[in-house]
Amino acid sequence: MIGSGASRPPFPVTLDNWQTAGQLEWTFQHMAEIFPTVPIARGAGHAPRLPSRTYDPDRLAVLCNDGRVADVDYVIANTDTDGWMVVHDHPQQGPAVLVERYRNGMEPSTLHLLMSVSKSVVGTVIGALAAQGVVDVEAPVTYYIPAFHDRGYAGATVRNLLDMRSGIKFSEEYLDPWAEVRVLEQAFGWAPRLSPDVPGSLRDFLLSLRQARPHGQAFDYRSCETDVLGWVIEAATGMRFAQVASDLVWSRIGAEFDANIGVDSEGSGMYDGGISATLGDIARFGLMILRSGTSLTGAGVVPPWWIEDSFAGGPDSVRAFAESPGDNRMPGGLYRNQFWIPDASRPVLLCLGIHGQMIYVNRAARVVAAKLSSWPTPQDAWRLFSTVSAFDSISADLAASMAG
Secondary structure, three states: OEEEOOOOOOOOOOOOOOOOOOHHHHOOOOOHHOOEEEOOOOOOOOOOOEOOOOOOOOOEEEEEOOOOOEHHHHHOOOEEEEEEEEEEEEEEEEEEEEEHHHHHHOOOOOEEEEOHHHHHHHHHHHHHHHOOOOOOOOOOOHHOHHHOOOOOOOOOOHHHHHHHOEEEOOOOOOOOOOHHHHHHHHHHOOOOOOOOOOOOHHHHHHHHHHOOOOOOOOOOOHHHHHHHHHHHHHHOOOHHHHHHHHHHHOOOOOOOOEEEEHHHHHOEEEOOOOEEEOOHHHHHHHHHHHHOOEOOOEEOOOOHHHHHHHOOOOOOEEEEEHOHHHHHHHHOOEEOOOEOOOOOOOOEEEEEEOEEEEEEEEOOOOOOEEEEEOOOOOOOOOHHHHHHHHHHHHHHHHHHHHHE
16 A cells, blocks of 8 residues: 555555546645655745636536537536636736636645646756757757667657657557556556566666657657656756756746656656646646746746747648547647647647646637646546637637627
């Protein structure tokens, strides 16, 4: 049993059950009580809490993923929400919180597991290092990590990893205990080891991966890409990821609270999905994206060209996304710099994590929405796309109010 000293879990927390339905509402809010973590410090320059403005989105119509028309309140109530927030960065009045609501014991100071929203933080750290000239995104991974010279990632570039376009064999089938995404968790220490052949650390697991096709071709969502990026960050800087992420991102977005990241027996982070943070602070991260890389404190996190590139993608990003072997259900979309663009013709960017974690950025409406959840299953198209549609409806309503 793990987590025996934690405060009132619904039932004993083990490696087998911490990601199961009925347990997630507690475990996602108590990761530091379950697993080893290290802080991602907010630093001394946090911004004051945002002002609030009165706004009621609950009755707005939402076209749900199954074609039904519901309202925002229905979608939020039926998508296992632990907390959600909407911030409107009004051109004249400035940013204000329009919605901030919590459930399942969550509070404004609660750190909640971000799952793969963590990937977008890692990608942003790479962007900051690229702007400093510390990381060249077109360089081969082996330039930073020579141990990959005769391994699967030989010949892949940092750009291939940022856009998930390596040729590595890796299954992201969350319900298959032998899929590489689940074996990664076993190597990391977040799941029971099902075989003595499972590597004993994250880095050893990454070195064991093999190439299945040429690097640089179709998009294929694989968590291992982000984990190699985390290793690149540490190799390029000579520092642990948590320190670099604090220095370059978390201390600059005006975060109110330290975040944290789970670490394995060697101190490597679960870069692909192990960051926990508060709802308000991930909204501040979204506002930095909305504001072209500049935070509420006025600090630059990444240059505007990095944000523009994330929205626009590369010359063949839409094609590579369309050729993905997986069903991404985002026709006309793309994936760039560890961000999702659901439709390249619309200025909407998403940071997404399984079990319902999301940051939504709508540049046209100047809206940032954040939602932290505990879906009973890792993936659920109705919950995901109905939530995006709810945030689209809020954005359309606010854009109309500005135009009027």
